[in-house]
Amino acid sequence: VPELPEVEHARRVLGEWLGAATLEGVAARGGRLLGPGASAGGVVRALSGRRVCAVERRGKWLRLGLDRGAVFSHLGMTGKWVVAALDDAALPHERVRLDVRQGRRRRSVRYTDPRGFGRFLVVGEGEPPPTAWSTLGPDPLLDGVDAPALHGELASRRQAVKAALLDQTLLAGLGNIQATEALYHARIDPRRPARTLSRAEVARLARGIGRTLADTLLRDDGATITYVAEAGASNPFAIYGHQGEPCPGCARPLQKVVVAGRGTVFCARCQR
DNA sequence: AACGGAACCTGAAAGC
DNA sequence: TGCTTTCAGGTTCCGT
Numbered sequence: 001v002p003e004l005p006e007v008e009h010a011r012r013v014l015g016e017w018l019g020a021a022t023l024e025g026v027a028a029r030g031g032r033l034l035g036p037g038a039s040a041g042g043v044v045r046a047l048s049g050r051r052v053c054a055v056e057r058r059g060k061w062l063r064l065g066l067d068r069g070a071v072f073s074h075l076g077m078t079g080k081w082v083v084a085a086l087d088d089a090a091l092p093h094e095r096v097r098l099d100v101r102q103g104r105r106r107r108s109v110r111y112t113d114p115r116g117f118g119r120f121l122v123v124g125e126g127e128p129p130p131t132a133w134s135t136l137g138p139d140p141l142l143d144g145v146d147a148p149a150l151h152g153e154l155a156s157r158r159q160a161v162k163a164a165l166l167d168q169t170l171l172a173g174l175g176n177i178q179a180t181e182a183l184y185h186a187r188i189d190p191r192r193p194a195r196t197l198s199r200a201e202v203a204r205l206a207r208g209i210g211r212t213l214a215d216t217l218l219r220d221d222g223a224t225i226t227y228v229a230e231a232g233a234s235n236p237f238a239i240y241g242h243q244g245e246p247c248p249g250c251a252r253p254l255q256k257v258v259v260a261g262r263g264t265v266f267c268a269r270c271q272r
Numbered sequence: 273a274a275c276g277g278a279a280c281c282t283g284a285a286a287g288c
Numbered sequence: 289t290g291c292t293t294t295c296a297g298g299t300t301c302c303g304t
Contacts, residue, residue, distance in 0.1 A: 277301105278301085
């Protein structure tokens with residue numbers, strides 16, 4: 001259930017596990033994950049023997065640059081990259097397996113995804129990247145958030161500001177949690193039509209985005225990422241998942257509504 | 273053209 | 289206890 005910070009963490013670990021590695025053994029389960037028209041056999045043929053030159057992230061997408069072609073990986077709602085021993089059996093819901101060699105060292109890197117909303121798209125040399133990748137807006141971490149430019153974009157949209165923040169062509173990497181948290185930090189009601197935000201409010205929003213991403217990145221930098229939905233995980237967010245509890249700012253109970261089809265927590269007093 | 277809602281899946285938690 | 293319903297940190301397609 002990853003947003004930008006968790007995907008950034010995945011980029012870092014994949015850089016370690018796959019950097020300058022040769023793909024010696026590849027296995028994939030067919031299906032939607034591989035994209036329309038792609039087959040497991042085709043993926044195995046395209047990747048076997050390839051060398052990983054770069055591991056990059058834009059928004060919620062990962063790109064594995066190869067000596068010929070590339071792989072675009074999206075984690076969907078429940079995707080995860082994990083490292084295993086070469087003789088480990090398939091993990092639950094394992095969909096892709098990359099057995100690699102880095103110099104003398106060998107590893108087995110697995111992609112698991114229970115709900116299967118993720119993507120593992122193999123693109124050959126000279127083929128264009130997936131549309132979803134090439135239409136991504138600025139990445140807040142790589143490009144920063146340009147408040148005046150964001151204000152200009154929002155000025156032409158009637159939709160709720162939270163819906164706009166979830167549009168990956170506007171900004172790449174925000175999801176339901178980060179959008180909820182950014183709007184809280186910026187003290188803006190998530191239901192406000194995007195075009196009604198003043199320049200000063202968009203400037204606050206830009207800072208709110210930076211703040212929630214930095215907070216979450218700091219937490220995710222440890223070895224293990226705990227997801228709110230997982231049993232026994234404590235919720236580290238300011239308001240996400242805290243509906244009914246007192247607002248950290250004013251102590252009034254936090255509300256929960258649906259905006260753009262997604263559960264949205266906010267404080268009716270602090271966020272206007 | 274833009275927007276809201278359903279669809280795509282599985283599993284954990286809440287409800288009865 | 290056990291069955292049913294709801295909901296989940298995402299994206300895309302479809303109808304209005």
